[in-house]
Amino acid sequence: MTNQKSKIPKSQIPNPKSKIHQSQIHQSKIPNPKSKIGEILATAVQQARNLGDKRAEAYALGSLGSLYEQTKQLSESQKLTQQALFLAQTSNAPEITYRWQWQLGRLLKAQGDIKGAIAAYDAAVDTLQSLRSDLVAVNQNVQFTFRDSVEPVYRQSVELLLQSQQEQPDVKILEKARQRIEALQLAELDNFFREACLQGQRVLIDKVVDRDNPTAAILYPIVLENKLQVIVKIPKKPLRVYGREITQPEVEKTLSELRRNLVRPSAIQAFKAQSQQVYNWLIQPIESELETSGVNTLVFVLDGALRNIPPTVLYDGKQYLVEKYAVALSVGLQLFEPKPLVRQQLNALTAGLTEPPPEFSDRFSRLPAIKTELNLISQAGVSTTSLVDGEFTSKALENKVSNVPFSIVHLATHGEFSSRADKTFILASDGPIDISQFGSILRQRDDVRPEAIQLLVLSACKTAAGDNRAALGLAGAAIKAGARSTVASLWQIDDESTAQFVGAFYRELKNPNISKAEALRRAQVQMLKHPNFNTPSFWSAYVLIGNWL
Template sequence: MKKANSIRYSLLAFVTALLCIFSSPVLANLPHSSPIALLQQGKVLYDGGRYSEAVQILQQAARQYQQQGDAISQAATLSNLSLAYQQLGAWNEAKQAIASSLNILGYAQQDSENKVSQNPESKIQSLPILAQTLDIEGRLQLGMGQLEQALVTWQNAEKVYNRAHDRNGVVRARINQAQALRTQGFYRRAEALLVQVNETLRSQPDSLEKAVGLRSLGDVLQLVGDLEKSKDTLQQSLEVAKRIQSPKEISASFFSLGNNARALPQKPEAIDYYKKTIEVTPSPLTKVQAQLNLLDLFIEDKQITNAQNLIPSIQSQLDQLPPSRAAIYARINFAQSVEKMGKRQWAMGDGQGKLKQNPNRPSGSQSPTEGNPPSGLSHQSPIANRPSGSQSPTEGNPPSGLSHQSPIASSQSPIASPQILATAIQQARTLGDKRAEAYALGSLGSLYEQTKQWWSSQKLTQQALFLAQSSNAPEITYRWQWQLGRLLKAQGDITGAIAAYDDAVGTLQSLRSDLVAVNQNVQFTFRDSVEPVYRQSVELLLQSQSGQPDEKILEKARQRIEALQLAELDNFFREACLQGQRVPIDRVVDRDNPTAAILYPIVLENKLQVIVKIPKQPLQVYGREISQPEVEKTLSELRQNLVKPSAIKAFKTQSQQVYNWLIQPIESQLQASGVNTLVFVLDGALRNIPPAVLYDGKQYLVEKYAVALSVGLQLFEPKPLVRQQINALTAGLTEPPPGYSGRFSRLPAIKTELDLISQAGVPTTRLVDKAFTSKALEKEVSNVPFSIVHLATHGEFSSRADKTFILASDGPIDVSHFGSILRQRDDIRPEAIQLLVLSACKTAAGDNRAALGLAGAAIKAGARSTVASLWQIDDESTAQFVGAFYRELKNPNLTKAEALRHAQLQMLKHPNFNKPSFWSAYVLIGNWL
């Protein structure tokens, strides 16, 4: 009897543990006579994405176990029931199911030791069930935003897994803990834990669990932005899968590697991995998902013939799949791809075969079985990601009131996107899956929006919005709030549109960390599916004004631009990176520095707007009718000519044009107000141009004003630098480390540069060449309260955090690690680093958003001010500039911005370095006082 019970309990634990791991087999008609059969059927329904049906079956199984007096089996079933409720967004029901399960198992929150009933018979048998139940409770807490509770729950789950001698469970619990830590912003702690997990998996013998575990870890590493480590781990998973000869795991690893390659981005490699997935997978679902990702890549790369040839195969595969959430999501994605080839259509008539872009449509890549963890281990948040995946059979009729005719026709693809979506809606309703129905309804509304069928589109969008909100799905909700705002604007209801955009922005703000921690697809499509919400909202706010500007509206507009900038940085770091107490800039200029003005240029679709704050005056706004592409083209050409000393004539013409956009309309007021410092909160491509170099036809801006940049509208403790206490930690590298000599040049004048800092009267501690390692930097920063950290070494700013770094003698230090080195002293010493200087860095070539890396480095470092170069100039002129800057910095009558200006003016007068490419590369970010 005990043996039978043990087998049964093991089966239940197995079902619970793998409920989110393995793909669903073909749905079978199982007998309902036993609770075990019901539990198995519930698992089949859950794995098939039929969560509402799974709930009914699991409820029935739980009742039968209760009637039989089988408490442990009832507890296991209730924990599975909670998982199904979580997928439906029914958080209260999910909490109740988990609470009942834990109560049956004798779990008590206040019991910090065993947390298990002391019943001798149930104690050992219930350990696997208790561990799995805690695992699921942690997922529930994470989904509800209870991050600290989730971390504690998963730590307790790890203890129980250890007592149950379940190594795979311990790995799962640690991956879960890393997810909770990273979501709270504890990036390095999360990474350290994942490294431990990797070592544990590496030492285990080859097995199915090891292959799945490594793939799970690789997916998590990709989620947190460590793409190279993710790739290595996924390769390990693939090798294990090959050695155990599991086609299913081989194809799953290929699929994850394809997603990783796409994120890097390495499109040819991604295409190859998706093709391999299609070739070897035994799963129709995985095959369709890979085909959809492949189709999306073909469309992105304008591979017309390949895309057209793939569509019939996808349609055929879709018709083979049983109905499920994954099938519905895949159908939605397929419809969106068809729409790309229809409404965005292949412009075959122009002979170029190019896609016409539609900026309003959120685009994106697909990821594995959305709604389920991509790897199978229960490390992902239960919040569903953007649909990506598989489809369902049986083309049905559109729901009542919908037209059979496609509003979007394509000569290249006769498939009607609306009918594809109508079928998805019908299947979602049949399954009782409100979340999937919300996505399908909203997507259909988007198609009607493209053909200006406003009433039909609005009706569908409002239905989708109601379902998304009632399903607790904010990552879907904001999309339909945004869509509703566009529709209302198109119909002239500006007040209603503003309210809808406000709702969308509010939802995005509530997501912040979830947006990067949970919804991986948003990472791929930030510029398409998040950024436009903010920009279009600001445009509406500014357009809504007539006559005298409303200061409240202007304040709301610039706060919204700050929210966008924070969202960009969150997206850059894959974490919510700006928290804590800050001081509004307005208060600084009105009270502490009444000679500084703040300019907020905002690049909108058809207009460049500038909001200005002059000390002790209300906000003002002015603008110019000019399209965003024209602005970006002008700025791109200006940047190219700026770094070419020979292109001075073209540069001055373009620089004056930008000056006229940003400065000329307000110049007389600036002069009348006695302003001597301009602080810019730059937007978009404007970040690539140092404002000091703007030219009025006679003078550069730096010849009239000190100039500083701010990452947002607020400052951390804006205090002047105490000159009597200046001391600096200086580090430099004259030779690039091994493996980087081909990419970076020697910097022989580094020692001269550091000598000039000392000669300026600044006490220094030096780390030069081999002495300059990441560990040595960490040690010195922690041991001595330096007010300045000056790094004279190669570095690069990129739009990707893992490609933003500085070089030490032992290799690159990426921006996140660099930030943790400088910030660790916060726990030891109260003195913040007042000034960080990066004198030989540059923005990545060909990356028009690379200035994000500079802003990210400044934020991560935690320094009150950062001086850095936007591009690299010869190290002799750098040494001259650095010496002049530190001499000026010693003057107690000058702010840091004024010290920078004086140093740049000295370079401007130097016969060898008077070209803008030499003196204008340096910018001051943050506190300018």
């Protein structure tokens, strides 16, 4: 059988009690002919039955159901999938169960049973959630298969939920869609750390907006296969949704070009055109409502490739977003301890490295302006304890964290954010401090000082080149540090402009009447108006993650 759409003879449909061993499953992935795959699967089903191996039987039946799905024999595929699902559930095999729940959802959707499809996807997501703490253990290659075997379940589920809301959007369904895409983001972080993260006491940011900070709006863009949707929370108002018919590859292509032009001052005109296009997707449909609602801060919970673009650079044809709004990023819909920074006396632990360790000198440049940067923090009225160059070792940092009272940690050193935790690090004079060690160092103060670090600043870091998911490393660093807020650079910029930005930021941070997000905005606007640093590549590199108050 060489035709992809040709029918599989019904004589090859096995008895409902069958499954395959993992080695035979891999053999079944022969691309052509389809009948050969069917024969292998049918044989594997029979062998699993003979051995009484219910898990293998469930896997083989589901795999055969997948084959029927590909050849559009949907009714037969559904029968096989339901049999496989029953066996997986009765065998207590959630790592197999979710796959067949997902497959059943696709089949029901293809047959027009949207309600049934939503229920099947709900079940698949619930099963994945139950696996959250040991998802990595299910498949040792999960770091590489996550995009294929986990992420699509969440995205297709959200797409289905939002498609069912074409006429009058139900606020409960919008909330469900929003929570589901957040569950995906948490699963991505679990996959990044190879462990469950973000456990503990948190507060919904919707409540922060409605109760504590009614001048902030939350924007939740969601990149789906054929549509870019944005769910918005405006203070004291129900959720609403708007979208644009555009495919995921088109979105990713535009964002990739925008990111490339963002750091090329000579490409400013192309950059502005692309930036305005993204502004029209995300902000333009709601800009008048933002104005009439008195909103002055936009909190973005970004999805996918959107994480690689600082929202401050979005351009409306006349102004950048940073000229109109303070901007913050949130890893999810919840915040740890959403309290404002106590400004009476700011104490900072600062550390800087002007020369990278010898073994990193070919990868990272000197940063001679770092001493100026640290001096400008002191000049802004912040009390500092500093570790510079040879003094800045991982052990010295650990010692200061344990023994010095401070609310801010400012690290002026090279670092790199990657989609892999083992490739995410900052540099000390004695070598790299990886993200796990970094988190352990900063969190050890929890044992001696109950208050959290209020602000972590990473001023000379960058996201790994060519890594479309490197922003995961930035989110991971923010989470591991346990800081309420993190300010970090997405790419490395001239260290003189960094020093100027840092000085301006801390001067604004001393003002007790403005938020951290507004302090960042004012510092960026000062850079934007500086004749030497007015292109976005200089002033937009910095983002605020977490508590914006």
